[in-house]
Amino acid sequence: MTSLLRQTLLQPMNLPAVLTWLAVALSLRFNEDKGSPLLWTAMVVFAICFLAHDAFKARKAHWRALLFALETAGALTVCLFASRGGAAPALLVILIAQLAMVYPPRVLIALAIAINLALYLILLKAGSPAPVVITLIFAGFQSFSALIAHYALSAEQARDRLALVNADLLATRALLADSARDAERLRMARELHDVAGHKLTAMMLNLRVLAAEDDFAQRREVLLAQQLAGELLGDIRGVVQALRDTRGLDLATALRALAAPIPKPTLQLEIADDVQVTDPALAETLLRVVQEALTNSARHAEAERVTVRIDRDASALHLRIEDDGRVRGALCEGNGLSGLRERIAEAGGRADIEVGPRGGLRIDASFPLTARTATSPA
Template sequence: MWPTLNRLREPMTLAGVFTLAAVSLGLRFLPPEVLPAAAAALVAYALGFLLFALAPDTWERQRRIALVAMAGLALLLAWLTPRVGTAQVLLVVWVACAVNVLSPRGVIGAALVLNVAFYTLMVHHGFGAPLTMTLINIGFQALAGLCVHYARRSEESRDQLALVNADLLATRALLADSARDAERLRVARELHDVAGHKLTAMKLNLRALASDPVFAVRDEVRIAQQLSTELLDDIRNVVQALRDSRGLDLQTAIRALAAPLPRPTLDLRIAEDIRITDPAVAESLLRIVQECLTNAARHANAETLMVSLSREDADMRLCIEDDGKLRGGLREGNGLSGIRERVAALGGDLRLGNSPTGGLRLDVRLPA
């Protein structure tokens, strides 16, 4: 229900509704014998427009049928009301709708056919200057079509920019984690190689000093030996803690990828015992999830994408599935081929299938 209300609030939909409401006011100038048929045709056109505007993108066939019906109803009103000008406005609305589902060539071809039919009707009714009226209509239709076309291009560019920005943020998160791990490893090596080596040498010298009868009875020597031993143990513990990295923060990177997408919602579950320290493995997992997010949004119309990463025996298991429904069945295109190549490069195994709802399911196993 909420997606439908959101579509109703879109500027283009609101403009169409207000235009149809304004057009209905012109029906009061019609003769009584024509008014019922014209009113019924306009109501049917309005219903077709609402179906077209509010239906989900997966209803492609229904939206095309509504578009054909709207074209026929506009020409019917041109036949019934040649003097009022209702059909001209409805054809402008029709072109604005057609831009959303037809190719530019398809829109131009269909608009030319409709305008030729409109011109023929004007000639039949003896309307003065039918060619001039038709050319004026074509100008308004072109303006409406171009406005909608560039508005859609702008939205697509904005969405693409948001995805690229999310990709950069996710990659930056992985690089930052990788840089921190590298710095921890460098500090651990420095402590072990420099401070540990010198403390070991000092401890040996203190032991040799304590073996001398002159200094053996001195408390200062004994305390120095004890402190050097404790300090060496402390440095070893610090070095071990620095080497025990928790791995790259894959969860934050994946959530950054999904953040700009209005749907699907990401249901992410990463087991606590999963630790990924190799940036190449983390980046491959990130790209696999990214491709699944894109497929779920574009091809399956999914509301939720479930991602789980767990450990099974000596392997890592990545399970991804959405609650959408693939149109035309499962076909392995460039995106899925890229996933298969990434998995093969890591020495893993990929299995594809359908989720319980008919969406896509991936089961990836990688060496831990």
């Protein structure tokens, strides 16, 4: 509990907000109604609602709206009881900064105008000597805090996008490196087979002709040369076969690199031992399908974990993706899931997208196996 509270308070926006709340609380000592239970109730409600936003980041929008409504009511109530001046309107500066982190500029401007109009009416009714000036001063502070919050959010989003792009590049690079490695192994195998194998075969034929001559038939050197040439040809054939035997593309490394920058949901990856994908196009399709599933689970399903299983049977490669989130209402395929289905179809596969028995999203895809896409290890 202490660790959670410390983590909450040390958030970039939370610590200055808490200090501002404490400053407002101290300033209330000089207020005429400093002992009013309603005043301190409003202060406590504001603080609780402010800190509770961290727990509702991934929840539905109406919960956040309810917290903001209670927070606004608390701040304006404090302003009503401390309407003769003081630091009470500073609570509205905190509130506007919070709203800027959640709502687009047009909504934020409308909310800020309504909140400041309410502040002006409170000051006017309480007989404040300069309600317009006080309102404009704190509106300026609100604008400053909103701009800081907006640019901080933009920087955070840009950082997250950059991390995702970097992970995408790392995953793609891993597949390209494996593909280049296999291509080089195949080239070396062909060179050994075509050049060295051809010349050794010619040498053995010439040694056979030489051994047929009466003068050389019993020469130990000729027989030894024939034996060594035969053994060397067998060794080269073995090396060529070993070079042609590929382990397939390293899907596990590529998929983990893709999921690394996403804090939640985490990736639980299970790849059967007999799965070897050798076709870069199929590997790219698997990579993009998992990427879209992770993005969808992070945005819409409130999932903590996404399980990815890849196995095969005699005729097809199977991919199952399932998260532990909750799909509310009927499953509606948006652009992401529709694009995922289209990508699988382009690779010659088929996909079933449905709600799993535990309420999470489940994607079952299968791809027909060919000699060049996936093989069973020897």
